[in-house]
Amino acid sequence: MALAKRIIPCLDVTAGRVVKGVNFVNLRDAGDPVEIARRYDDQGADELTFLDITASSDDRDLILHIIEAVAAQVFIPLTVGGGVRQPNDVLRLLNAGADKVSINTSAVTNPQLVKDCSARFGSQCIVVAIDAKQTVWGATPKWQVFTHGGRRATGLDAVEWGKKMQDLGAGEILLTSMDRDGAKIGFDLNLTRAFSDALDIPIIASGGVGNLQHLVDGVVKGGADAVLAASIFHFGEYTVEQAKQTMAEQGIEVRL
């Protein structure tokens, strides 16, 4: 009897469609968003994350329709991220039915946004997404924050940045290893552990999941509170249910 570790499938959305692809190329329509969300809900997903990868800001509002449709049918927490720049963007996503909004690049360009949004909407709905790349190896490794989908270096130390985001009111950190993203060789466990040891708020590990043992490692070795994965679920390699059984067999508390 204890708080369960969470499994969070992540869905990419572009121009109002849920798509699947590898590293943003060869995107294919993944099907009806409500059906996909319901399928993951049926499999026991603890939350869902929608990441808007729309290139053109003109088309970005289209995700609101998806969130509205999903929120009317699927009753688990929904997080939405991508292109959030101002409090009004957060408000519109929450009003569409999102429970949490994830802020990434704009947290770096305007940290006050995190403070303003957590004060106005509550820390519980403000997730700060951090894309980190390792820059120092050896006994005291370090990671740097990258923005703009991992293309732009910021010079910020990732762990220090995470603490600052916690102090500004973030309720949770979505932590992605850019080194591991898409590589399917497992989470960067040192990065995950550095965050989970340094911060008091929950950490969602992301980037690099290729099999179910990677999810277990993220929790047991990395100390993550939740694990996020995309491709292993989308391409039908594993179900969320299988993932939870694997975690449960290794002594991890999960919601079955």
Place this chain on the structure above:
Amino acid sequence: MTVDIAVIDYGMGNLHSVAKALEHVAKGARVAVTDDAKTILAAGRVVFPGQGAAPDCMREIDARGLREVVKQAASEKPFLGICMGLQVLFEHSDEGDTPCLGIFPGQVKRFVQARMTDAQGRRLKVPHMGWNNVRQPRPHPLWAGIPDGERFYFVHSYFVVPAQADLVAGYADYPAEFVCACARDNLFAVQFHPEKSASAGLRLLANFVSWNGKPA
């Protein structure tokens, strides 16, 4: 028009999910998200949700003139409090040293980070966020069909400490036991989010929608 279910809107957080979940379980019911005193008092039943911080919640309730409306609704019809809608029913919250509605005797306290370790000595995070088991110390119509120990979705940093043991309708552990559901007469209030707790949560909402407001 008289509504079946009024969801009290005092500007705190996303009420869309609560309304959608109620519509989902109460097919054809008229659900209104409203801050209108007449609509709330004429409704068949009332849901009192809320997110965010206690000082803001109390300020918004008063800014909209809803203090007496909430108290009256809580005294006379089936009434469901959710999350902050449980906490502000108590006398006082440590969050911002805030006097609350005083419908239930007791206080609202914060999880103390220094005491937050699990059985293996690992640190537990605050907010308490995710799916945790809920024990039912006694039967209640709103627990009907929900197994004792079922998991519900939580997200909170404060928890209620009732001054009367007979108010308690549910417990969870994080890591110490805390009260996550309270009930008295026509009132039922929960710390977790039934509207986000998949089938178990929908069952609780369905139970509320068909509840006659009697404790047993």
